Amino acid sequence: MICGKAYKMLGILKRLAHDFKLGLSLKILFCSLVRPILEYGAVLWNPHTASNSRQLEMVQRKFFSFAGFILNIHHQPHDYVPVSEFLNIDTLSNRSITLGFKFLNGLIS
Numbered sequence: 142m143i144c145g146k147a148y149k150m151l152g153i154l155k156r157l158a159h160d161f162k163l164g165l166s167l168k169i170l171f172c173s174l175v176r177p178i179l180e181y182g183a184v185l186w187n188p189h190t191a192s193n194s195r196q197l198e199m200v201q202r203k204f205f206s207f208a209g210f211i212l213n214i215h216h217q218p219h220d221y222v223p224v225s226e227f228l229n230i231d232t233l234s235n236r237s238i239t240l241g242f243k244f245l246n247g248l249i250s
Contacts, residue, residue, distance in 0.1 A: 143178060143179065143181075143197070144196045144197065144199070144200055146178050147175050147178045147179050147197075147200045148200060148203075150174045150175045150178060151175050151200060151203060151204060151207075153174070154170050154171060154174055154175060154204070155207055157170065158170055158211070159211070161211060162211070162212070164208070164212050164227060164228050167208050167211065167212070167228070168228045168229070168230060171204050171208075171230070172230070175200065175201075175204065176201075176233075179197050179200060179201070179233055180233070180236065180237070180240070194233075194234060197233050198232065198233055198234065201230075201232070201233055202221055205221035205224040205225055205228075205230075206221065206224075208224055208228060209221065209223075209224040212224075212227070214227055
């Protein structure tokens, strides 16, 4: 359900941004349209299985593939680290861990 909604927003992003040439504009669109869907309530329902986590990461990898093509960033097939580093976007699993720590710190403080 979450991945389906995120894929729909990613499709909208792709249609809107197919002529964009600035990485910052693509990053802003992704971080404002797609990533909130993927991270909504992640502190409470953090994906417990590897397959759920993989499905969420797949949406982000689809965006990295699109951004790498649009921005002409050369990378090995299925290796999106250069694109994520260029756009300065962390993986969803790392962000989930960080958000969990921030949430726990807020509860303790």
